[in-house]
Amino acid sequence: MAAEKEKQQGLTEKKEGDFSEWYNQVILKAQLADYSPIRGFMVIRPNAYALWEEIQNNFNNAIFKKGVKNAYFPLLIPKSFFEKEAEHAEGFEPELAWIESDDKDVEEKLAIRPTSETIMYDSYAKWIRSWRDLPLRINQWCNVLRWEVKQTKLFLRTREFLWQEGHCVYETEAEAEKEALMFLDEYRKLSEELLAIPVVLGQKTDSEKFAGAKKTFTIEGLMPDGKALQMGTSHNLGQGFAKGFGIEFLDKNGKQDFPWQNSWGFSTRLIGAVVMVHGDNKGLVLPPRLARNKAVIVPILFEKEASKVLKKANEISKKISGLNPFVDSRDSYSAGWKFNEWELKGIPLRIEVGPKDIAKKQVVVVRRDTGKKEFVKEAKLVSRAKEILEEMHSDMFKKAQKFLKENSVKADTWPDFKKALAEKKLILSPFCATEACEEEIKDETTATSRCIPFKQDTKKMKCVKCGKETTIKAWFGKSY
Amino acid sequence: MAAEKEKQQGLTEKKEGDFSEWYNQVILKAQLADYSPIRGFMVIRPNAYALWEEIQNNFNNAIFKKGVKNAYFPLLIPKSFFEKEAEHAEGFEPELAWIESDDKDVEEKLAIRPTSETIMYDSYAKWIRSWRDLPLRINQWCNVLRWEVKQTKLFLRTREFLWQEGHCVYETEAEAEKEALMFLDEYRKLSEELLAIPVVLGQKTDSEKFAGAKKTFTIEGLMPDGKALQMGTSHNLGQGFAKGFGIEFLDKNGKQDFPWQNSWGFSTRLIGAVVMVHGDNKGLVLPPRLARNKAVIVPILFEKEASKVLKKANEISKKISGLNPFVDSRDSYSAGWKFNEWELKGIPLRIEVGPKDIAKKQVVVVRRDTGKKEFVKEAKLVSRAKEILEEMHSDMFKKAQKFLKENSVKADTWPDFKKALAEKKLILSPFCATEACEEEIKDETTATSRCIPFKQDTKKMKCVKCGKETTIKAWFGKSY
Numbered sequence: 001m002a003a004e005k006e007k008q009q010g011l012t013e014k015k016e017g018d019f020s021e022w023y024n025q026v027i028l029k030a031q032l033a034d035y036s037p038i039r040g041f042m043v044i045r046p047n048a049y050a051l052w053e054e055i056q057n058n059f060n061n062a063i064f065k066k067g068v069k070n071a072y073f074p075l076l077i078p079k080s081f082f083e084k085e086a087e088h089a090e091g092f093e094p095e096l097a098w099i100e101s102d103d104k105d106v107e108e109k110l111a112i113r114p115t116s117e118t119i120m121y122d123s124y125a126k127w128i129r130s131w132r133d134l135p136l137r138i139n140q141w142c143n144v145l146r147w148e149v150k151q152t153k154l155f156l157r158t159r160e161f162l163w164q165e166g167h168c169v170y171e172t173e174a175e176a177e178k179e180a181l182m183f184l185d186e187y188r189k190l191s192e193e194l195l196a197i198p199v200v201l202g203q204k205t206d207s208e209k210f211a212g213a214k215k216t217f218t219i220e221g222l223m224p225d226g227k228a229l230q231m232g233t234s235h236n237l238g239q240g241f242a243k244g245f246g247i248e249f250l251d252k253n254g255k256q257d258f259p260w261q262n263s264w265g266f267s268t269r270l271i272g273a274v275v276m277v278h279g280d281n282k283g284l285v286l287p288p289r290l291a292r293n294k295a296v297i298v299p300i301l302f303e304k305e306a307s308k309v310l311k312k313a314n315e316i317s318k319k320i321s322g323l324n325p326f327v328d329s330r331d332s333y334s335a336g337w338k339f340n341e342w343e344l345k346g347i348p349l350r351i352e353v354g355p356k357d358i359a360k361k362q363v364v365v366v367r368r369d370t371g372k373k374e375f376v377k378e379a380k381l382v383s384r385a386k387e388i389l390e391e392m393h394s395d396m397f398k399k400a401q402k403f404l405k406e407n408s409v410k411a412d413t414w415p416d417f418k419k420a421l422a423e424k425k426l427i428l429s430p431f432c433a434t435e436a437c438e439e440e441i442k443d444e445t446t447a448t449s450r451c452i453p454f455k456q457d458t459k460k461m462k463c464v465k466c467g468k469e470t471t472i473k474a475w476f477g478k479s480y
Numbered sequence: 481m482a483a484e485k486e487k488q489q490g491l492t493e494k495k496e497g498d499f500s501e502w503y504n505q506v507i508l509k510a511q512l513a514d515y516s517p518i519r520g521f522m523v524i525r526p527n528a529y530a531l532w533e534e535i536q537n538n539f540n541n542a543i544f545k546k547g548v549k550n551a552y553f554p555l556l557i558p559k560s561f562f563e564k565e566a567e568h569a570e571g572f573e574p575e576l577a578w579i580e581s582d583d584k585d586v587e588e589k590l591a592i593r594p595t596s597e598t599i600m601y602d603s604y605a606k607w608i609r610s611w612r613d614l615p616l617r618i619n620q621w622c623n624v625l626r627w628e629v630k631q632t633k634l635f636l637r638t639r640e641f642l643w644q645e646g647h648c649v650y651e652t653e654a655e656a657e658k659e660a661l662m663f664l665d666e667y668r669k670l671s672e673e674l675l676a677i678p679v680v681l682g683q684k685t686d687s688e689k690f691a692g693a694k695k696t697f698t699i700e701g702l703m704p705d706g707k708a709l710q711m712g713t714s715h716n717l718g719q720g721f722a723k724g725f726g727i728e729f730l731d732k733n734g735k736q737d738f739p740w741q742n743s744w745g746f747s748t749r750l751i752g753a754v755v756m757v758h759g760d761n762k763g764l765v766l767p768p769r770l771a772r773n774k775a776v777i778v779p780i781l782f783e784k785e786a787s788k789v790l791k792k793a794n795e796i797s798k799k800i801s802g803l804n805p806f807v808d809s810r811d812s813y814s815a816g817w818k819f820n821e822w823e824l825k826g827i828p829l830r831i832e833v834g835p836k837d838i839a840k841k842q843v844v845v846v847r848r849d850t851g852k853k854e855f856v857k858e859a860k861l862v863s864r865a866k867e868i869l870e871e872m873h874s875d876m877f878k879k880a881q882k883f884l885k886e887n888s889v890k891a892d893t894w895p896d897f898k899k900a901l902a903e904k905k906l907i908l909s910p911f912c913a914t915e916a917c918e919e920e921i922k923d924e925t926t927a928t929s930r931c932i933p934f935k936q937d938t939k940k941m942k943c944v945k946c947g948k949e950t951t952i953k954a955w956f957g958k959s960y
Contacts, residue, residue, distance in 0.1 A: 034606070036553075036554045036603075037558060038554060038556055038558060038590060041554040041556065043551070043553050043554065044551055045551055046549035049550050050549070052552075053550065069526035069529070069530070070530070071523070071524055071525055071526045072524040072529055072642060073516075073523050073524075074518060074522070078517060078518060081517075097579050097580070098579070098580040099580065099592075100580050112579075119516075123523050126514070132812065143623070145555065160554060160555050160556070162552060332612065
């Protein structure tokens with residue numbers, strides 16, 4: 001913190017200015033992350049890791065109720081495993097980091113996991129014998145490595161990232177798909193109810209689906225720069241991996257069969273989404289349910305009454321301990337400097353306590369998102385602070401929802417499509433859903449299909465690009 | 481589970497028989513872990529991962545109170561980093577797994593972290609400027625890789641393992657050492673109060689200390705086969721790493737200086753300790769505070785009254801929901817088979833509910849460690865079950881403590897030392913504490929010094945091996 005004092009404390013770029021520069025400044029100055037000496041890697045600092053832990057706790061609670069259990073599988077995967085599912089192998093081969101095998105007593109080449117389907121399903125083949133072993137629902141929280149050559153962006157695109165990957169096995173495809181959609185809905189809830197970020201749901205086109213999946217489902221957020229962000233995906237894997245890895249089970253009729261699988265994952269890029277969607281020109285704005293420390297208490301210290309004010313600040317901290325607040329009692333910093341610091345770091349509520357407030361048995365509560373000040377009687381602080389936090393969550397979500405709505409448009413013709421794209425919109429267009437046509441759209445505009453919404457009319461339309469008849473509408477946009 | 485049915489359900493080896501085979505059977509049959517296709521790696525299955533999560537939650541609560549924050553640093557470390565602290569480099573060089581660098585856009589060779597001092601301290605050098613930034617206390621939970629050539633043992637010795645590593649920076653050595661000892665004491669508490677495993681505390685000799693540390697402190701448990709297990713260590717790192725990585729700070733007098741550091745870690749081997757110390761010939765015995773599901777409810781189903789009994793079982797499950805119980809209502813297994821299964825898996829309490837019990841408004845509660853049955857009135861179940869669990873923790877700890885006491889002996893002469901070692905004891909002996917003498921003891925007996933207890937007499941004695949005069953007594957034993 002003191003190190004920061006020597007540099008410029010606040011942001012020198014505006015959100016509406018160079019968005020990318022603003023984003024990096026928020027992350028570095030709010031001490032969410034730092035660059036690593038190795039290109040493409042990042043250090044997740046305590047301020048961001050606490051958010052990841054809150055996401056983990058929240059999501060664990062949700063999936064434990066669905067019968068999911070957490071486990072941990074090896075970091076290294078033998079080369080031959082990648083070859084057991086052809087599309088999967090092709091999709092990940094270029095991104096693998098291999099271990100040097102000189103002097104090592106290994107029989108075959110090993111790569112750091114880019115995702116764990118293969119290493120997990122090798123175990124599943126040993127564990128699953130009959131319908132009694134199904135459904136099997138396992139999730140793991142871990143690091144993965146994808147040696148992408150694209151440019152790195154903190155949280156959004158790094159070679160190593162943290163994520164969760166759920167991998168389930170079922171007797172029927174209907175169950176596998178039903179639960180793939182159920183986990184997608186858990187992602188939606190996590191995004192809306194914890195991160196206060198609205199999302200668009202749907203299915204990926206064949207060009208955009210996961211390597212080895214039969215179908216991929218996604219939640220997509222719209223960022224302030226008009227780019228879509230894939231925030232979580234779930235996959236109906238069909239029986240491809242089961243066949244590749246020899247996962248078989250004896251069904252209720254005594255017949256040997258291959259089971260059906262799904263997998264689903266989200267990563268630390270969610271933290272990047274929070275920064276982009278909610279941040280402002282003062283820095284980070286944390287959605288209150290996500291923030292670990294929901295309030296900072298700043299005692300307004302005047303020489304004579306300093307000890308009295310400090311005592312009251314600590315008393316109030318105890319009173320609202322459910323919000324996990326902290327008292328900033330450092331005497332080498334001014335109150336104003338502290339205000340700036342905790343605004344930069346996004347703490348949802350600032351509670352100011354000064355001699356005058358004590359006399360009036362009140363405190364000043366300031367909301368981070370609106371800057372709105374409110375005098376709250378000490379006696380009512382516990383309940384009022386909770387209310388304000390819930391109002392804040394609701395307002396932040398509504399604001400993001402309004403942005404999404406205002407920036408989502410329909411385009412039925414190619415000129416309209418290009419115009420909307422230039423205006424940085426998320427675009428819903430009739431689409432033939434062929435790979436060739438999607439390729440053309442991408443080549444001409446760099447936009448990709450984001451997803452095909454689940455609810456579709458049956459009306460016949462013409463593909464926005466090629467004009468072929470279709471009944472499908474899909475979301476398009478540039479993306480991270 | 482059904483797969484297990486086809487094999488032999490219980491253990492085929494006794495704890496007092498081939499201990500190592502018994503240990504592996506408990507782990508595999510209680511589904512704590514499985515072998516990986518890659519030698520030296522293991523799969524941590526949900527039953528064990530839940531224990532790791534409980535350990536994490538418990539320890540996070542403890543260290544957050546001490547001002548520690550969690551973070552995450554990169555998996556890969558550049559070669560040059562290992563060379564910045566000479567002893568550290570020498571200690572870890574043989575165990576590193578390097579990434580193949582052909583076609584990768586990396587400037588220098590990268591290794592998978594065997595521990596994270598170097599990658600963390602590179603960041604610390606950027607973050608620390610003045611005394612205001614200290615103390616800095618950061619912990620991370622992660623996977624590490626040490627390409628050991630010794631034989632693998634599930635949980636105790638694997639090439640990849642999960643652990644926590646805390647890394648703190650202070651203005652003075654006194655603080656660094658004081659807190660190294662404080663974190664060691666947190667390890668003691670975790671072991672005793674959560675795992676019900678008593679430990680011996682002390683300082684490592686120079687031969688046994690961490691590569692790069694000035695002093696290493698340790699907690700050591702005694703396993704039933706007479707081998708000591710290092711269960712957690714903390715290190716006073718001195719200023720060696722600070723100098724190597726250029727971590728400097730401006731002290732309160734305006735002078736530039738190198739800060740003092742400590743680090744501390746424990747790993748998933750704690751789960752192996754729990755298996756060894758508490759397990760019996762029926763399988764795993766989970767210390768009740770560690771068990772996620774503290775009770776299994778087995779309805780004793782007779783055709784006519786099945787639905788009534790099942791209803792009551794679910795009612796009871798709700799009533800004791802604080803114990804996170806589950807009802808085993810599967811109808812394809814007998815009650816006896818279920819008893820065996822949950823004994824094998826170590827669930828602390830079995831609660832039986834049958835038609836007769838319902839009539840008497842009671843249930844049968846069976847303790848996993850003693851097998852003791854107790855009829856408990858339904859109305860008293862909530863409080864009595866909690867009491868039984870606490871009695872169980874206390875009894876399990878006392879039993880382990882008795883074993884440690886009975887198997888810890890003093891030996892002042894070399895013949896006594898060798899006799900005690902043959903009897904599989906942990907041995908306290910006068911020791912000159914020189915590396916040469918320790919080497920001789922190891923060569924002749926394979927025993928190593930485990931630690932030098934903190935409390936020492938000032939009495940002059942003669943080294944158990946070389947006869948040189950000393951005032952130090954140290955613990956010796958064979959170890960994992």
